Amino acid sequence: MDTSLVTSKGQVVIPSKLRRKYAIKSGTRVQFYEVNGEIRLVPVTPELIDKNIGLLKTKGKLMHALLEEKKRERDL
8 A cells, every 4th residue: 555645735646556557747737536435536648538439429529529528638
């Protein structure tokens, strides 16, 4: 089990082992969920997007918009 301290600004460092395993790099967007009293952090990666295609029944429009947004963020 890896641990990290929370800074006064509410920031935490994700251990490098987990960053490598889940392909979390500088600029990777993450989502936070609260489930049964736990906080879960989920990286928004192409794999996550592919896994959820069709969930909202938008025929891929939202997925393409999200991928374009990620591309614009990387270009910054």
